[in-house]
Amino acid sequence: MKTELQNYLQHYGIKPSVQRIAILEYLHTHATHPTAEEIYVALHPTMPTLSKTTVYNTLKLLARHGAILLLDIDGETAHFDGDIRPHAHFLCHQCRHIWDLPLAVAPEALLLDELELFQVDDIQLYYKGLCRACQQKID
Amino acid sequence: MKTELQNYLQHYGIKPSVQRIAILEYLHTHATHPTAEEIYVALHPTMPTLSKTTVYNTLKLLARHGAILLLDIDGETAHFDGDIRPHAHFLCHQCRHIWDLPLAVAPEALLLDELELFQVDDIQLYYKGLCRACQQKID
C-alpha cells in the first residue's frame, strides 16, 4: 500500500509526491540496481507525464537523504539500490550486471582508527571482475 | 631514471612511449589521485604536443593492465592512483579531496564464499563523508 511508502519518505524528511512514491516503489520491488534511464523507461508507459529530470532529481534527493543508495561502481552511469542495509556489490565487466553480496565482516570492522578524523556517511565495497557465465563464454 | 618506468610498463605488457612514461611518472610522484584533466594540465606545459585524448587513452590502458588504479569514488570524474598496493580511500563531499587509508582488515578477509563464483580482478573500498577541516567550517 502507498501509505507505507509515504511514511517511509516522511521518515527521511522527504515530502511524498506521486512521482517520488512511484520511483521509490520501483526500487523497492526491483533489486536490479537500475540506472535513472532504466527507471524512466520502466515508469514512463504508466506515467506518461513523468520526465527524466524528475527521475534524476528524485533519485538524487532520495540518495542525499539516505533513503536509497547511489552506487558509483560503474564508471559510466549511476546505479541505485533500494536496499540500504550494509552489503557489498559485484560488477561483471563483461555483462555489466551487478550482484548483491553479504559482507564477510561486520561493517564496523572495516572502519579504521584513522577514520576517527573523518565523519563517515557512507561506506561502499565494490568487487569487479567476471561472473561465472561470462568466464565460460570466454573459454 | 626512465629505464625503471620503461621496465615497469613492459612488465605490464605495455609498450613504453614518451607520453606513457610521462603520465606514469606523474602518477608515481603525485599521490593526489589526479583526474585525466589534472594530469593533462600538469604535463602540457612541458609537453606541448600532448593531447587530452592520449591522456585518456593512456590512463585507460594502464588501468586495464593493472599498472595503475582507476577510482570511481567520485561520481563525476575518474581519479587515478599510481599506488596499486591494497588500500582504501576517503572522499570528502565538501572539499572533494581523496585520502589514502590503510586497510583495517587484510584484503582477503573481505572476500566472501559467494565470491568463489566470480573472478575478482579488483576490490575497491570507499569511505565518504566530511574531513575534519570541512566539519569545522560547517560548525
Added chain:
DNA sequence: GTACGTGCAAAGAATTTGCAGATAA
C-alpha cells in the same frame, strides 16, 4: 498565496570515436 514540485528544452561536462599523420621496430 506562497512555497515547493514538475517537466521541457537547452546547456554542460567527461569521455570516446573516426580518421589522418607520425613514429618506431
Added chain:
DNA sequence: TTATCTGCAAATTCTTTGCACGTAC
C-alpha cells in the same frame, strides 16, 4: 614496411540548469 601510437575535431552520453507552469496546503 607494417603495425602501433598520437592528436585533432566532432560526436556521444550522462546529468544538471533555467525557467515557466502546476499543485498543495
